[in-house]
Amino acid sequence: MKGVLLLLLVMMCCTSCSALPAEERAFAVAIYVEKEGEQWRVMGRIPTYHSEGGYMTVTGQGRSLNAALAAMETSSPMTVQLSQLRLLVLNTSLGRTSDLAGALSELSQRADMRLSCAVAATKLPGEVLMAALEPTAGKRLSKAIDLLLESRAEQGGILLMTLADVVRMGERQTPVLIGLTVEENTISLSGGWPLNQQGQFAAFLSGEETALLSLLIGKAGDLQLSISQGEARVRDISSHVSLSENMAAARVEVTMTATDATMTTEALAERLAEEGRMLLGRLSAAGCDVLGLGRKAIPYAHDMAQWHALNWPERYRRIRWEVAVGVNPPA
Amino acid sequence: MSQTSARITGENRAQLTLIQFLCTVSIWRTVMTRLLPLCGASAWWVGLLCLLPGVLIALMLRLIQFGARCEDLHDAFRAALGQTGAWLLSLALAIPLLADGLSSLTALLTLFTQGIGTRGTQLTLAVLTGGMLLLSLHREGLARAAYLLCWGMTGAVLVLAVSMAGKAQLDGIFPLYGEGEAAVFAAVKAGVSLAWPLALLLTIPPAVGRGRLQAGILPVCGAVAMVFLLTMTVPHELLAREDKLAALLLLPVRYGSNALRLLGLSTMMLALFLSVGAAVQLGTKQLCSPMKHRPAWLPQVLMMVLLLSQAIAPARLWRGLGRLEPWLLAPLACLSAVALPMAFIRRKTG
Numbered sequence A: 001m002k003g004v005l006l007l008l009l010v011m012m013c014c015t016s017c018s019a020l021p022a023e024e025r026a027f028a029v030a031i032y033v034e035k036e037g038e039q040w041r042v043m044g045r046i047p048t049y050h051s052e053g054g055y056m057t058v059t060g061q062g063r064s065l066n067a068a069l070a071a072m073e074t075s076s077p078m079t080v081q082l083s084q085l086r087l088l089v090l091n092t093s094l095g096r097t098s099d100l101a102g103a104l105s106e107l108s109q110r111a112d113m114r115l116s117c118a119v120a121a122t123k124l125p126g127e128v129l130m131a132a133l134e135p136t137a138g139k140r141l142s143k144a145i146d147l148l149l150e151s152r153a154e155q156g157g158i159l160l161m162t163l164a165d166v167v168r169m170g171e172r173q174t175p176v177l178i179g180l181t182v183e184e185n186t187i188s189l190s191g192g193w194p195l196n197q198q199g200q201f202a203a204f205l206s207g208e209e210t211a212l213l214s215l216l217i218g219k220a221g222d223l224q225l226s227i228s229q230g231e232a233r234v235r236d237i238s239s240h241v242s243l244s245e246n247m248a249a250a251r252v253e254v255t256m257t258a259t260d261a262t263m264t265t266e267a268l269a270e271r272l273a274e275e276g277r278m279l280l281g282r283l284s285a286a287g288c289d290v291l292g293l294g295r296k297a298i299p300y301a302h303d304m305a306q307w308h309a310l311n312w313p314e315r316y317r318r319i320r321w322e323v324a325v326g327v328n329p330p331a
Numbered sequence B: 001m002s003q004t005s006a007r008i009t010g011e012n013r014a015q016l017t018l019i020q021f022l023c024t025v026s027i028w029r030t031v032m033t034r035l036l037p038l039c040g041a042s043a044w045w046v047g048l049l050c051l052l053p054g055v056l057i058a059l060m061l062r063l064i065q066f067g068a069r070c071e072d073l074h075d076a077f078r079a080a081l082g083q084t085g086a087w088l089l090s091l092a093l094a095i096p097l098l099a100d101g102l103s104s105l106t107a108l109l110t111l112f113t114q115g116i117g118t119r120g121t122q123l124t125l126a127v128l129t130g131g132m133l134l135l136s137l138h139r140e141g142l143a144r145a146a147y148l149l150c151w152g153m154t155g156a157v158l159v160l161a162v163s164m165a166g167k168a169q170l171d172g173i174f175p176l177y178g179e180g181e182a183a184v185f186a187a188v189k190a191g192v193s194l195a196w197p198l199a200l201l202l203t204i205p206p207a208v209g210r211g212r213l214q215a216g217i218l219p220v221c222g223a224v225a226m227v228f229l230l231t232m233t234v235p236h237e238l239l240a241r242e243d244k245l246a247a248l249l250l251l252p253v254r255y256g257s258n259a260l261r262l263l264g265l266s267t268m269m270l271a272l273f274l275s276v277g278a279a280v281q282l283g284t285k286q287l288c289s290p291m292k293h294r295p296a297w298l299p300q301v302l303m304m305v306l307l308l309s310q311a312i313a314p315a316r317l318w319r320g321l322g323r324l325e326p327w328l329l330a331p332l333a334c335l336s337a338v339a340l341p342m343a344f345i346r347r348k349t350g
Helices: A002-015 A065-075 A092-096 A099-109 A126-132 A141-155 A163-168 A207-217 A265-285 A294-300 A304-309 A312-317 B003-068 B073-116 B122-136 B141-167 B181-190 B196-203 B214-233 B245-254 B258-288 B298-309 B314-327 B330-349
Strands: A025-027 A030-036 A039-047 A055-062 A079-081 A087-091 A118-122 A176-183 A186-194 A222-227 A230-244 A249-261 A320-328
Touching: A025 A039, A030 A092, A030 A099, A030 A126, A039 A065, A039 A126, A055 A065, A055 A126, A065 A079, A065 A099, A087 A092, A087 A099, A092 A099, A092 A118, A099 A163, A126 A176, A126 A186, A141 A186, A141 A222, A176 A207, A186 A207, A207 A222, A207 A230, A207 A249, A207 A265, A222 A265, A230 A265, A230 A294, A249 A265, A265 A312, A265 A320, A294 A312, B003 B073, B003 B141, B003 B181, B003 B196, B003 B214, B003 B245, B003 B258, B003 B314, B003 B330, B073 B122, B073 B196, B073 B245, B073 B258, B073 B298, B073 B314, B073 B330, B122 B258, B122 B298, B141 B214, B141 B245, B141 B258, B181 B314, B196 B214, B196 B258, B214 B245, B245 B258, B258 B298
Parallel strands: A025 A079, A030 A087, A087 A118, A118 A176, A249 A320
Antiparallel strands: A030 A039, A039 A055, A176 A186, A222 A230, A230 A249
């Protein structure tokens, strides 16, 4: 009996390890993808593995994304692995064509890809971004990125979006990629780049708009909101989205507790409802289903053929929004 | 209870666990790899529908036992159809078992070579895996291993289920007909023999398996529940896109964290590994049931046959198995249809 268990253990240990030992792999912490004309370019930030620490940038170019990734590996001292990737940054120029959805799908299909990495978009060239990707505190860039993502998401400045989240949305929802810029040679995360149903960037959302969107989605626990005519701090947020009138109208009901506001709760509720309705109207007109209304619409279809016949992307663009906000005073 | 009877009860309980385990893995693997690429989001209810023929055959077998007044299935067939009947039953149970073992082995090795990216070819890994199995097939070791490991594996599956439930969205089960009626019919056709392992539960002595068919409810429901959870976690448009065996097997762990991925892959590998051994061992038992003795070399020979089959290109082998799997229940169905009236006729005349 002991022999059987030992054999099972040996078998699992002998055959489940990967093709390369850990010492022969370079674990990329962040990668950047862009396309210029017909040429794809990928840049990766990998540890130098020197005793004093530090990070180095590897670059690859090719006619396809996979070719560029393969070229990046050849420029690296070791085989590049994406299983510890923290940040995937896409250049916004990708979102002007249909290349973006293909790139995300291709990257997610890689066996070594860490699908829980955050997905961001930037207008900056790769060189600037890579130079800014240095650990701000401590020695580990991965930890610094994790902390930055976590704190910005908590503040409502970004909507934390992982590659797994983006892929799993399918045709039912569209993601908002994290807005990334560089300020004083340090990366800064603020706002978002919503994708439309064609997989292209529709517009840029500022940090304030992203916070309002977090409120409408009901994801955030505690938010600092900046709206016209004032500011407010809210908590205990809950939200419910429903589709009505034969898929012609949508209603969002949000409730929250205002802990600190520069206006009355009634005025705050009115302002939030108005600004929320305007934001959602703008996003739906651009074809960005960030609240996942498609999830409410798909049960109307019996099969995929019927779902496509419903022509949801077109219907969604014409949808009427109603936003009801209830603000409770602090207990 | 004497020491001998306690030992026999223990051995039988281990055998029951082995069959329950085989039921779970076989049903889960078939739904994941055969039904899911055809009908996506509707795989869970199509899977439930596909269980019906197997359940009906199992109930017919139970009736044959009742008619022949025998608790042992082979004795019941011997009473109804003579020694030929017992031999035919042995073959009708052994062939699906070996086919299932081959499917599990191909799935396991494809997961290694194409899913995880392990160094080595299909054949070298087959030799390594098979070598381990050849050693562990000795006596009752495998059944005991399954009995002991099933609790740990159940725990691992529960952890995975909880993590999947956390990401589950109700809209995942829509559209209910997936790719449409034609795809659903194709899936029903592919999975019509899904519940064939339930018949194996009736080969266990009744003292252990009081309500032997009831013992199959939990494994069957567990397998379908995991597929249901998966459809709620991954939308139809992604499920129906996957057609490669390795990608389909990786689906439950693909969107999880690294730790969950590791846990899921280890559990999956262990489950497939044990199910190959279980299929070979139970296949040997079935083949030898009409005989008085069981040759010690038979499981090793069967294992070698399974291993040699891995010399065939994996994609070709998997396609061939796909054509065979819908027919696994057919011999048992034909045999039961003949044995059922005979059992009652002989009961009256006897």
